[in-house]
Amino acid sequence: MTHDRAEQVANVVLTAAAVAVVAVVLRTPRLRRLALGLAATALTTTLPQWIAREVGHAWASSERREL
Numbered sequence: 001m002t003h004d005r006a007e008q009v010a011n012v013v014l015t016a017a018a019v020a021v022v023a024v025v026l027r028t029p030r031l032r033r034l035a036l037g038l039a040a041t042a043l044t045t046t047l048p049q050w051i052a053r054e055v056g057h058a059w060a061s062s063e064r065r066e067l
Contacts, residue, residue, distance in 0.1 A: 001009075025031045 025035050
């Protein structure tokens with residue numbers, strides 16, 4: 001088996017596993033609520049922090065001192 005073929009097989013297996021996990025989560029109310037809660041937490045805390053950090057890095061990289 002070539003390296004490229006092994007990567008293709010691995011991608012298919014991982015995709016199938018991801019689809020199976022999504023199906024289980026969507027069919028189980030408790031897991032669905034947990035997943036939605038985690039997504040909401042990520043969107044309301046992690047994403048704004050990342051954006052603020054990236055803006056800070058961009059500002060520092062621009063070498064501007066005043067606002």
